[in-house]
Amino acid sequence: MPRPRSLTHDQLASAALAVIDRDGLAGLSMRAVAKELGMSTMGLYRYVDEREELERLVVECVLGAVDTEPPPPEAPWGERIEIMVRRLRDTLSAHPAVVPLTVAHRHRSPGVLRWSETVLAILIEAGFEGERRVVALRSLLAYVIGALQLAHLGPLSGDGTVAISALRPTEFPHMAETARQARNVGADDEFFGGLAALMRGLNT
Amino acid sequence: MPRPRSLTHDQLASAALAVIDRDGLAGLSMRAVAKELGMSTMGLYRYVDEREELERLVVECVLGAVDTEPPPPEAPWGERIEIMVRRLRDTLSAHPAVVPLTVAHRHRSPGVLRWSETVLAILIEAGFEGERRVVALRSLLAYVIGALQLAHLGPLSGDGTVAISALRPTEFPHMAETARQARNVGADDEFFGGLAALMRGLNT
DNA sequence: ACCTGAACACCGTTCAAGT
DNA sequence: ACCTGAACACCGTTCAAGT
Numbered sequence: 001m002p003r004p005r006s007l008t009h010d011q012l013a014s015a016a017l018a019v020i021d022r023d024g025l026a027g028l029s030m031r032a033v034a035k036e037l038g039m040s041t042m043g044l045y046r047y048v049d050e051r052e053e054l055e056r057l058v059v060e061c062v063l064g065a066v067d068t069e070p071p072p073p074e075a076p077w078g079e080r081i082e083i084m085v086r087r088l089r090d091t092l093s094a095h096p097a098v099v100p101l102t103v104a105h106r107h108r109s110p111g112v113l114r115w116s117e118t119v120l121a122i123l124i125e126a127g128f129e130g131e132r133r134v135v136a137l138r139s140l141l142a143y144v145i146g147a148l149q150l151a152h153l154g155p156l157s158g159d160g161t162v163a164i165s166a167l168r169p170t171e172f173p174h175m176a177e178t179a180r181q182a183r184n185v186g187a188d189d190e191f192f193g194g195l196a197a198l199m200r201g202l203n204t
Numbered sequence: 205m206p207r208p209r210s211l212t213h214d215q216l217a218s219a220a221l222a223v224i225d226r227d228g229l230a231g232l233s234m235r236a237v238a239k240e241l242g243m244s245t246m247g248l249y250r251y252v253d254e255r256e257e258l259e260r261l262v263v264e265c266v267l268g269a270v271d272t273e274p275p276p277p278e279a280p281w282g283e284r285i286e287i288m289v290r291r292l293r294d295t296l297s298a299h300p301a302v303v304p305l306t307v308a309h310r311h312r313s314p315g316v317l318r319w320s321e322t323v324l325a326i327l328i329e330a331g332f333e334g335e336r337r338v339v340a341l342r343s344l345l346a347y348v349i350g351a352l353q354l355a356h357l358g359p360l361s362g363d364g365t366v367a368i369s370a371l372r373p374t375e376f377p378h379m380a381e382t383a384r385q386a387r388n389v390g391a392d393d394e395f396f397g398g399l400a401a402l403m404r405g406l407n408t
Numbered sequence: 409a410c411c412t413g414a415a416c417a418c419c420g421t422t423c424a425a426g427t
Numbered sequence: 428a429c430c431t432g433a434a435c436a437c438c439g440t441t442c443a444a445g446t
């Protein structure tokens with residue numbers, strides 16, 4: 001990759017993010033980003049080797065913004081983990097269409113690494129060792145990733161829930177009734193309700 | 205959509221699944237599936253209106269195979285839920301590349317609806333009502349979806365973990381050490397360890 | 409009426425041609 | 428040396444033309 005000339009990686013990622021926020025992840029293309037920047041399509045290849053690298057830049061741009069400062073140490077460790085998870089969720093919620101990219105490129109993101117480092121410090125302080133610590137970190141990540149995708153692609157407040165509540169009660173009685181109740185569950189109650197359960201379970 | 209002539213939806217989905225299993229999700233295209241079936245590309249449009257409908261058929265084909273019979277009622281409810289989650293995981297693990305499609309199209313899959321119906325019956329019997337029941341079902345789904353994607357795209361046994369364990373210990377000491385321990389954690393221990401935690405938390 | 413191949417508007421990426 | 432537009436091999440989908 002030759003030296004960039006006039007654009008920073010952040011400007012490039014911001015342009016891609018603008019395309020994604022406007023046209024969705026499906027609208028992301030080298031041509032669209034180039035047009036957004038007012039340059040030729042091939043000009044992008046001065047900054048990235050391939051489209052995948054552009055995606056990595058987007059992920060880094062989004063996740064690099066997450067606050068990874070250790071939360072106030074006087075709070076119980078469970079609350080501190082919750083604070084960290086809330087920060088990650090807030091960061092990703094600003095660009096929900098990016099979540100699938102995040103899953104694929106999370107490895108190379110310094111933001112996620114710093115976030116994980118802070119979470120691990122809290123877990124270690126709370127006495128998590130060996131496999132138990134590994135499982136705790138991975139299950140927290142799995143929950144956040146899964147819950148955000150569920151919330152983005154099929155929110156409880158959306159028409160998927162309405163459709164389920166209209167299913168034939170003879171065939172899906174529990175689903176129909178539960179879906180009716182689900183319409184009154186807010187996105188925050190859903191997310192933090194599940195997180196609280198996971199946290200309780202990790203603690204015992 | 206005109207009447208299908210010689211192919212069933214299942215044959216169509218199987219051909220698409222064969223393409224995905226061979227070339228990955230990125231290899232799925234109308235042209236590739238048509239070639240797999242030895243027909244013209246446009247012939248597919250006799251069976252589906254658009255590519256998205258083909259994807260729905262694939263999801264239904266995979267998830268339709270999940271065993272949704274209620275587990276033995278003499279087992280504790282927690283164990284029965286775990287059995288149901290294990291079945292869903294086993295079904296999806298046979299075609300991990302399909303998981304992202306599953307997230308997007310899960311609403312219309314009768315397989316997922318039947319699975320959820322059985323899980324809800326167990327939750328109701330265990331005394332879950334209202335929001336608590338909604339949160340339990342959604343968090344289980346979120347965990348399964350997130351954990352499977354994590355396991356497929358970045359397994360603990362993979363080179364992502366190796367790369368993390370090689371990070372500069374001055375900057376990421378906890379990550380490096382935890383990654384070294386993570387290499388000895390099997391995929392099953394990881395998945396069911398996290399699931400057990402979530403289940404404990406939902407129970408209290 | 410049924411089927412299909414050419415065509416259109418896209419895509420990522422290569423590469424030669426122009427400055 | 429630097430940049431770029433044409434070109435190549437794809438993609439989903441429309442539509443006219445052929446049977």
